[in-house]
Amino acid sequence: MRPLARSLIRPYVCPSCRSGRLPVRRQFASDAQVTPEIYDVVCVGGGPAGLGLLAALRASPATSKLKVALIETQDLQKARAWNLDSQHFSNRVSSLTPSSVSFLQKIGAWDHVDQDRAQQYQEMQVWDGETGSRISFDWSMETSPFEDLRTVATMTENSNLVRALLSRISASGDENISIFSNTTVSSIENGADLPDGPDLSAWPILSLSPTGTAPSQGPSRIAARLLVGADGINSPVRRFADISTDGWDYNRNGVVATLSLAEQDPVPFPLGTKTAYQRFLPSLGGPVALLPLPNNHATLVWSTTAENAAYLKSLSPKSFIAMVNAAFRLGMPDLKYMMAMERPTSSDVDDQHESELSWRLQHTPPSSPQPPLVTGVQEGSVAAFPLRFRHASTYVSPRVALVGDAAHVIHPLAGQGLNLGMGDVASLARTLDYAVTHGMDVGDILTLERYAAERYTTNAKIGGACDMLHKLYNVPGQGPIAWGRSLGLEVIERLPFVKGLLMRQAEG
């Protein structure tokens, strides 16, 4: 009799791989009858989500007995050795919510994060550049003066987090774990029903090959009881599992940079309070945000049109700094004008943007949130990446689960992307722990559906809210939508309990 599970499994090989990989497949056909090395969990992708999952599985007594593997194209040795001095910061920084931090603490990874490079902030100023209406997320209103200020989020460089997760995983020992660095997955296929062994016909079998010139390490074919796709927006695992994904491109770019700031004036009270600033710029295509880093540095995330992003990237450091300062201070028409200024052709007119800014500032009433002045931009830190929305039609399929960007990509305006990934990983690790302690197969759909049920709606809600905010704050001018959104912000601002509720939601 045909085992039922076989009929449930969808083909793991996408059409393009089938056509492109024919010679490779033939080569594997010869050893199809050889039992591949069997793993309980195989995670493709060694970013924060994949490493977070591995660290979480290693941290729990039940799941630490699972035999796990991680496959990463990049050289993880470089990630382990990552180091920067205290005045330089990577431009890939994430805002970790308290629930992400407490997950990282629970799995013992937070101790490995270099705390001198992480920056908490307690307040968040958000305002509409078109109407001036504002909302400030200030925890100090909600806590008694004897308590520590509540943290809205903690800014952490992704490299700092990845290094911490790697060292947490190393600290868990090398039993039952294989890390295949510098390795790509060349194909994923269903296994075979071995007459003298197990029936692996519904199991994904991965063929591994070394990237570049790196020597091959370990077996080239491995079987996965559970294959986890933590392999990003173009997830090969998702394609192999034939899971469709829905979404759109925002036609916006996120411009990031590491900035240094002037001393804050007045000195914040209580001392050490840090604030994040975000100003919506409807006429320029999205919000600009300044998020604090240690030692009076900050990271910039400016969501804007691709043309504006290209313009900003092409500016000299001085002009770039002037544009960032302008973005937090000037009115929309002034900003639009400056964004269209001729790019300086020679260095002697390099201060064109600067002088334009100082002249226009004299004619602009000071807005109430006053972020500190940007005084410098770290060399080579200005970069742009396209903003997209993606949501997979499902996170699970028999013996396959998707986490992080492989499952969903959202607009960065609320800084929730990495936090959703951490939430996925925490949930999947919890699900697998439940499975192991209840005799369930960790790759069985009955196990995995618990994870999907826990995460799908949550992620869809947050992704949808960010999308809605993006669309709402892309309507320029003073029309009814602008009044409506300012009304919304003002109402929230005036009703403390509503704001508290919203902030707790944002906290995760």
Added chain:
Amino acid sequence: MATLRPTLRALPKSRPLLLPRHPQRAHSTVSANELSHFSALASSWWDPQGPSRVLHLMNPLRHEFIESCLLQGTPPATSTDPTEKGTGTANTLKYLDIGCGGGIFAESLARTINPTSSAATHTRAASITALDPSPTLIQIARDHARTDPIVAEHLRSGTFSYKNCTLEDHVASFSSSQSLSTSSPSSPTSATPLNTVTPQYDIVTLFEVIEHIDNTSPTSNPTTFLTDCLRLVRPGGWLIGSTIARSLTSYLINQVIAEAPWPVGVVPRGTHDWAKFVNPDELEGWVQEALMRGADRGVTVRGGASALGEGMRWCVNGVVYFPGVGWKMVGGSESWGNYFWAVRKGF
């Protein structure tokens, strides 16, 4: 909120038509239509979205209930098997699953067997034997076990085995050939000597079985069936099961709603016979009687409750299915719906 009865396990039953290699016995405990009903469901047994879905969802709670029983006590380590004592592992319990069907519980238990681990697992299982009278279901169970290399390895090494036989056959395999013990409950002392029906298991499980036992015959009824089950339990071990109480709620939910046509119903029509449902107090009575009958067979015949020995325990815990959420343990709900029950055999 509902007390859905999932699809069930086929019951120990010998039918010459289906089981030519087993002789039919007059005292078989289930009717033929129960067996054919569940054999017909075989092809969808492991379909997570199929008619057995509600049963699959209940399986993790069986592990939790077993764990709660083990916390109350386990049989003392076997003196007859010194090899196990020396290994230093806490996982020494031998399981028997009666009416395993397609192997939903048996396979999940086999997955917890870890011969290399010295740390106690939640089931503390060392081995499991699973019985079902339906050859179709046993074949389904064996085929499915091969899809998990760990379980397949346990099957190969013998720590896990499926037996296509009835409970009566299994008991007989431990008895001397002339004493077909349960055939004459009217003369319970007709003496199978204790040493020929040695209790073999620390934990015997009986999930969704008892309500399918034929209760019309004086020679084959739930009490004779439970007597056989309990005789296989080592002193200090547990007989653990689940069933449904016979209440108005369970009638409406199991007979009217759950077996309604799709999309309302979730279990196939004919899965349950409400009249065979068992209330916890009835079950407790049967178990007590079965324990005394079992004790009467022993060399030391004692009377009354003292025959049950020290350490005997009876536990029940209600469980409720909430659509969209799943099964939850709900204390007190045992009198009107699904419930787990367990009896610990005295020393």
